[in-house]
Amino acid sequence: MKTTIHINDLMSCGCRNSIHQGLGLLPGVYGVRVDPDRLEVTIDHTDETSSSDICCRLRQMGYTPADGSDNITDNNP
Numbered sequence: 086m087k088t089t090i091h092i093n094d095l096m097s098c099g100c101r102n103s104i105h106q107g108l109g110l111l112p113g114v115y116g117v118r119v120d121p122d123r124l125e126v127t128i129d130h131t132d133e134t135s136s137s138d139i140c141c142r143l144r145q146m147g148y149t150p151a152d153g154s155d156n157i158t159d160n161n162p
Contacts, residue, residue: 087160088136089127091151092143096121100148107146111138124151 101119104126108117113133119126128139136159140150 086130086132087127088130088139089125089158089160090136090139090143091123091125093124093149093151095119095124095126095148103146104143104148108139108142111142114139 100121104119105117108114108126108128111130111134113131114128115131116129117126118128126143128134130139143150
């Protein structure tokens, strides 16, 4: 599964490391790509973790996922 989430307050280097570490703790997450230029994070994961779980974790870490379902893309086969 692949989920892309737009983040309102995404910056560069420090955010990348923090997001990689924080989302990597979720069960089933096996890949995280952070694109500060596009203000988005793409997460590769199994069905053990949902996009809601990912957004919740991002909020716990101090990041703000953009409001609206059009800002979360689930690219699941």
